[in-house]
Amino acid sequence: MLEVKNLTKKFKSFTAVDGVSFVVNKGEILGLIGENGAGKTTIMRMLATMLKVTAGEGKISGHDLVKETECIRGEIGILFGGEVGLYDRLTARENIMYFAQLNGMSEGDAKKSIEELIGELEMNEFIDKRVGKFSRGMKQKVAIARSIVHKPSVMLFDEPSTGLDVSATRLIQDFIFKCKSEGKAIVFSSHSMVEVERLCDRVVIIHKGKVVEHGTISALKAKYNNEDMEDIFVKLIGGSNE
Amino acid sequence: MNKLVSVILLKELKDMLRDKKTIIVSLLIPLLLMPILSFIMGKSMNSAQDDVNLNTKIVMLDKGNSSLGKILKKDKSIKFISYTDGQGAVKDGKALLFVEIPKDFDTFISKGNNSGIKIFYDNTSQKSSIALSKVTSIIDELSKEIVGSRLTKRNIDIKILTPITVAKASFQKEENAEGQIILGMLIPIFVLLYSATGTIAAATDLGAGEKERGTLEPLLTTKAGRHYILTGKLFAITIMGFIVSVCSMIGLIIAMKVPGGMLGNGSSSVGLSYKSIALIGVITIITTMFFGALELAVSIYARSFKEAQTYLTPFSIVPIFAAYGTMYMGAKNIPFLYFNIPLLSVSSVVKELTSGIYNYGHIGITIAWSIVYTIAAIILARHMFNKESVIFRS
Numbered sequence: 001m002l003e004v005k006n007l008t009k010k011f012k013s014f015t016a017v018d019g020v021s022f023v024v025n026k027g028e029i030l031g032l033i034g035e036n037g038a039g040k041t042t043i044m045r046m047l048a049t050m051l052k053v054t055a056g057e058g059k060i061s062g063h064d065l066v067k068e069t070e071c072i073r074g075e076i077g078i079l080f081g082g083e084v085g086l087y088d089r090l091t092a093r094e095n096i097m098y099f100a101q102l103n104g105m106s107e108g109d110a111k112k113s114i115e116e117l118i119g120e121l122e123m124n125e126f127i128d129k130r131v132g133k134f135s136r137g138m139k140q141k142v143a144i145a146r147s148i149v150h151k152p153s154v155m156l157f158d159e160p161s162t163g164l165d166v167s168a169t170r171l172i173q174d175f176i177f178k179c180k181s182e183g184k185a186i187v188f189s190s191h192s193m194v195e196v197e198r199l200c201d202r203v204v205i206i207h208k209g210k211v212v213e214h215g216t217i218s219a220l221k222a223k224y225n226n227e228d229m230e231d232i233f234v235k236l237i238g239g240s241n242e
Numbered sequence: 243m244n245k246l247v248s249v250i251l252l253k254e255l256k257d258m259l260r261d262k263k264t265i266i267v268s269l270l271i272p273l274l275l276m277p278i279l280s281f282i283m284g285k286s287m288n289s290a291q292d293d294v295n296l297n298t299k300i301v302m303l304d305k306g307n308s309s310l311g312k313i314l315k316k317d318k319s320i321k322f323i324s325y326t327d328g329q330g331a332v333k334d335g336k337a338l339l340f341v342e343i344p345k346d347f348d349t350f351i352s353k354g355n356n357s358g359i360k361i362f363y364d365n366t367s368q369k370s371s372i373a374l375s376k377v378t379s380i381i382d383e384l385s386k387e388i389v390g391s392r393l394t395k396r397n398i399d400i401k402i403l404t405p406i407t408v409a410k411a412s413f414q415k416e417e418n419a420e421g422q423i424i425l426g427m428l429i430p431i432f433v434l435l436y437s438a439t440g441t442i443a444a445a446t447d448l449g450a451g452e453k454e455r456g457t458l459e460p461l462l463t464t465k466a467g468r469h470y471i472l473t474g475k476l477f478a479i480t481i482m483g484f485i486v487s488v489c490s491m492i493g494l495i496i497a498m499k500v501p502g503g504m505l506g507n508g509s510s511s512v513g514l515s516y517k518s519i520a521l522i523g524v525i526t527i528i529t530t531m532f533f534g535a536l537e538l539a540v541s542i543y544a545r546s547f548k549e550a551q552t553y554l555t556p557f558s559i560v561p562i563f564a565a566y567g568t569m570y571m572g573a574k575n576i577p578f579l580y581f582n583i584p585l586l587s588v589s590s591v592v593k594e595l596t597s598g599i600y601n602y603g604h605i606g607i608t609i610a611w612s613i614v615y616t617i618a619a620i621i622l623a624r625h626m627f628n629k630e631s632v633i634f635r636s
Contacts, residue, residue, distance in 0.1 A: 090253070094253075094256075104465045147460075
């Protein structure tokens with residue numbers, strides 16, 4: 001479903017991502033773990049075709065990551081952490097409809113898909129209200145709906161629970177599990193080892209743009225003879241283990 | 243129009259028009275500013291004039307109870323007040339003028355000599371200046387009478403003083419000419435100023451604002467390519483800018499029609515033909531698109547809304563310089579070079595059009611150059627929008 005080989009990104013002389021390779025299959029959640037500045041967001045942006053790939057190759061749902069960017073954008077859904085990035089003066093429905101149409105959906109298909117999402121995410125009460133006065137949780141629901149309205153086959157989650165409270169975080173996690181159950185290939189980046197352990201089937205640990213370890217969580221725990229993923233992470237990136 | 247472009251355009255217009263600040267700043271202020279300003283300033287000027295005409299406070303020191311003093315006293319609109327220090331009264335604003343007539347004024351005049359009087363006034367006061375001109379006109383009248391009687395005594399026809407009489411005539415009615423001069427001075431400024439400033443709020447919101455809100459990244463992950471996104475945004479900015487320009491010009495025309503206003507006092511005829519309006523409209527659209535593209539490029543470069551506002555400030559100043567270039571120039575005497583200089587060409591050709599001059603060479607050159615600059619600005623905006631280091635600049 002999603003495969004990248006030797007993915008590299010350079011900004012002038014600085015190499016942000018250096019020869020990263022991984023595969024994510026249908027119904028699988030891959031965790032990208034790394035410190036701030038490790039290259040996780042750059043990888044996500046390359047997968048979302050926001051950044052051009054300097055070297056390497058990749059395929060998403062059979063489309064070439066370098067040459068078929070428009071097709072790829074129709075196949076992916078992305079959810080960011082922090083500010084969810086909605087238009088305050090538009091209603092929740094208008095926000096979702098806008099992105100559905102920009103992803104090439106007809107008005108009829110978009111309306112149908114939105115109606116389904118309203119039910120699934122319990123947005124009935126506020127779907128036709130302007131987003132400006134929404135709570136964080138309500139905004140998160142709209143952002144989720146926006147990311148999935150065009151029915152993508154691959155989902156990218158870039159630190160989606162940053163700054164969220166427990167219930168909003170749980171909402172995101174439930175959504176990720178739902179995507180998994182629907183057979184979507186999922187890439188999930190996070191700082192939180194607890195979250196990674198809870199959600200991910202496999203992890204790729206990134207340090208200074210390079211893959212320093214990858215595998216299933218149980219395999220990594222066995223390999224490093226340590227039950228604490230945080231200890232393993234700190235050891236791999238060369239930090240203190242005290 | 244491409245479907246994606248129209249989706250983006252409609253969304254951006256809806257988003258902007260739902261913003262109360264946009265409605266106030268972009269539509270209501272341009273529409274109402276000139277009429278209100280013209281009315282208030284006109285009212286203030288007229289009120290000063292009326293005030294002086296009805297109640298001219300003067301301190302007069304007529305040492306010899308002169309004929310001039312008597313004439314001034316006959317004028318019921320002049321109110322004489324007593325102060326020992328006449329100059330001090332003017333300085334303090336208690337009187338508008340201090341008139342000092344010498345003791346032997348009438349003696350000198352009757353002997354056919356010249357007599358001087360002193361008038362002390364406040365040249366920083368509009369009312370004092372109006373009073374001065376009122377009193378000097380009374381004195382001028384008296385002077386003419388004195389000269390007339392002196393000449394009559396010598397059996398000389400008074401016409402000897404005016405060997406040439408001038409009969410003035412023009413092809414344009416006075417009220418139309420007044421309106422045309424005002425339009426010729428102000429419309430070029432309005433076209434340039436509002437094309438540049440009317441787009442600033444929209445460009446800031448649709449570029450840096452989109453970055454700051456975090457909506458740009460989700461937008462870039464949609465199937466809509468960057469050129470569609472940019473085109474949709476640019477059209478939206480241009481439409482907003484054009485609406486602002488139109489509102490400002492409607493405001494100007496209303497201002498000219500406001501009775502008692504500063505611009506034309508309500509009697510000015512707005513003699514713009516449909517052809518002029520259409521051509522000014524075309525030039526305004528192209529100029530607005532030029533500024534819109536340039537401002538969008540700058541706005542995209544900025545890290546934040548605030549930074550964009552700082553970078554875009556010069557855009558509200560530069561067009562004024564260009565407009566001043568032709569402000570006091572006659573529409574028939576604009577040098578050909580002006581039609582080849584950015585912005586000045588717009589100001590020049592709009593001035594011609596408001597004067598009813600249709601020089602298609604000038605119009606063609608101006609539109610051609612404007613299109614060239616607009617294409618260059620769009621290329622710059624596109625370059626900025628495609629540049630990763632700009633889009634993800636933080």
